[in-house]
Amino acid sequence: MGPLKGVKVLDLTSMVSGPVGAMMLADQGADVIKVEPLHGEQMRHMAAPHNGVNPAFYSCNRGKRSLAVDLKSDEGKEILLKLAADADVFMQNFRPGAIERMGFGEEVLRKANPGLIYLSISGFGESGPYAQSRVYDPVIQALSGATDIQADRTTGRPQMFRIIIADKVTSLTSAQAVSSALYAREKSGGQGQHIRLSMLDTMLAFFWPEGMAGLVYGEREFDVRRLQGSQDLIYKARDRYITAGAVSDAEWGGMCRALNREDWLEDERFNTSAGRVVNAQERKSMTAKEIEKWDSEEILARFQEEGVPCAPLLDRMELMDHEQIIANASVLRTDYEGFGEVRQARPAARFEQTPSTIARPAPKLGEHGREILTELGYDESTQQKLIDDGKLAVSAEPS
Amino acid sequence: MGPLKGVKVLDLTSMVSGPVGAMMLADQGADVIKVEPLHGEQMRHMAAPHNGVNPAFYSCNRGKRSLAVDLKSDEGKEILLKLAADADVFMQNFRPGAIERMGFGEEVLRKANPGLIYLSISGFGESGPYAQSRVYDPVIQALSGATDIQADRTTGRPQMFRIIIADKVTSLTSAQAVSSALYAREKSGGQGQHIRLSMLDTMLAFFWPEGMAGLVYGEREFDVRRLQGSQDLIYKARDRYITAGAVSDAEWGGMCRALNREDWLEDERFNTSAGRVVNAQERKSMTAKEIEKWDSEEILARFQEEGVPCAPLLDRMELMDHEQIIANASVLRTDYEGFGEVRQARPAARFEQTPSTIARPAPKLGEHGREILTELGYDESTQQKLIDDGKLAVSAEPS
Secondary structure, three states: OOOOOOOEEEEOOOOOOOHHHHHHHHHOOOEEEEEEOOOOOHHHHOOOOEOOEOHHHHHHHOOOEEEEEOOOOHHHHHHHHHHHHOOOEEEEOOOOOHHHHHOOOHHHHHHHOOOOEEEEEEOOOOOOOOOOOOOOHHHHHHHOOHHHHOOOOOOOOOOOOOOOHHHHHHHHHHHHHHHHHHHHHHHOOOOOEEEEEEHHHHHHHHHHHHHOHHHOEHHHOOOHHHHOOOOOOOEEOOOOEEEEOOOOHHHHHHHHHHOOOHHHHHOOOOOOHHHHHHOHHHHHHHHHHHHOOOOHHHHHHHHHHOOOOEEEOOOOOOHHHOHHHHHOOOEEEEEEOOOEEEEEEOOOOEEOOOOOOOOOOOOOOOOOHHHHHHHHOOOHHHHHHHHHOOOEEOOOOOO | OOOOOOOEEEEOOOOOOOHHHHHHHHHOOOEEEEEEOOOOOHHHHOOOOEOOEOHHHHHHHOOOEEEEEOOOOHHHHHHHHHHHHOOOEEEEOOOOOHHHHHOOOHHHHHHHOOOOEEEEEEOOOOOOOOOOOOOOHHHHHHHOOHHHHOOOOOOOOOOOOOOOHHHHHHHHHHHHHHHHHHHHHHHOOOOOEEEEEEHHHHHHHHHHHHHOHHHOEHHHOOOHHHHOOOOOOOEEOOOOEEEEOOOOHHHHHHHHHHOOOHHHHHOOOOOOHHHHHHOHHHHHHHHHHHHOOOOHHHHHHHHHHOOOOEEEOOOOOOHHHOHHHHHOOOEEEEEEOOOEEEEEEOOOOEEOOOOOOOOOOOOOOOOOHHHHHHHOOOOHHHHHHHHHOOOEEOOOOOO
């Protein structure tokens, strides 16, 4: 099951940038061991738990096993080195320099495991004035131009993305890099390597394709703020907000007919594609005035009928009941003892031959400590001693 | 060079969701042939060109070769089938059903190439009421809850992300899936497979980790809008906008000292982490009043000194000159004949053993048509006949 079946991942990351990437690998079949401090990583403490696991932690760590161990102790170090010797991938997102001080720098692990793929995620890169700063989503947004991109079109006031976008784009970029490195390792006869990435670089790369178009050509630099195409294409129907848009002539014609404004078809400001762009503001305010006369269901049906791209703006409580999302089976619902029904977004890439699966719920802190130590050959009494000595936390028995 | 060296990719995608993913593969060493209609794909026509290539097209297609061919003609079909027989990856983002009608459905290509990894990107999935709708960024945003996430915190009015976020997250998700499938193919003795993904599913998966926390547990569903942690952490200093934030006690202490408001250290509303969360609104407005008394450079230096995470809000014209971005060498500048200096965001994942590189600029339409046909064994006179008959466009000679 899963394209990464058989791949062993040691995930020492915390919060979101690392964990979500490791979770993608788990969804694709990798055996991911989440190594946590005895008190659990920070994300466990960000919201109230349900059955020992808060919902955001769940959605960043499903499918993994948890080992809670004191990595400062000799016994903890030994456990980690044994795990690393047998792993394919090692992931860490501590501040630059920290993992070396902990005793698990690349050189140390590589000695025991030449094939190891070693991934280091930083906030800002490994040098430069911010390198040692705490990674903090608004700071990455500030430095990557995100707040400029989101700036209010009327007042110019900068605004932020309302998601921790840098963390999540970094997680995707990391998982992609790991998968490519796994492929390269197969081709190169087992050679591992170090992959480094920063959240700041990741955001620049993410914004660049269309968001930084003004910076591409040295000879033709232009202020990108001038060309912010995307307005909020949001209209208020009588009862709710919708989106609708007309780019092609056919779509514009359809929109006019749906709104019973065939007279607009003659309007020279709008009857070419270029004209509709130039006169966008006027077109939008005229359209808004017509749409607000209709009930959303009625006008959306008319738009659909006429081939005009449109949709209701769904709030998050409505999502799971929408017919398109039901048709796609986009949300997986699974019953787990203790949790009850758990909903997760389906892993988006659907592999026909090696389907992704969510193998297990997110782990409770240290849930798989005994199981993992048994796999490493630690006998029951040694495990108990580690627990009694406060080197290993097993807050839940494996099921 | 590059972890995907030797991988051959046929990229039939247009606009952004497909092309940017294929570009990542090219950055990582894959030989990517962009197959376009004779008039060029839509993205070529979205802005004014410079040396034949507009800047957004450039940033979605660098490192590829371009073949412009009439795929409706028998000769064009034959060329594509020959290329597919020798490719590792085939990528397409036409509307569901279209690629089969064009004659290049998976079954057809798989006959000639059992190892082919066949990637299909759709907007909304392959069934359901929106499946045949035109993919349109605002519609994906509407259906995925994006406009709810971005809603104004005061008025509740929905707003949109100002980037084509669904396209770009889809491109990352696609590239990751292709890399995993390449790995799986190595492990399985050469078996290819079909990977399908929709932009809508991709956005749900992307938002889920923290953006949909209220939907995770059936027994504990809550309205996620209540828990929108992330405010706009934006302050106006005398001369410009900055961000600054204090989560830990140490950071809060540092902020009070930097602002010369040691008296706040005694304030019981703020001297615990929980208190600072509960009284966030008040704390933020008090902080804002202090920050606006300072010049940005001075207060940012004081915050840095005190270990308070902070940064100026950079607009996109300032980015390339910022010391952190210079320290990271995040922006690659290359001179190409005809283009002059071209700037691109560095591929974010830095592979130590198999470094990514931007092998060539984005191609002009059909630039590599002759080169590619020569590789397929077409002689000069056959190529000329295809051009004369209007089946092949070679608007530029390969360099």
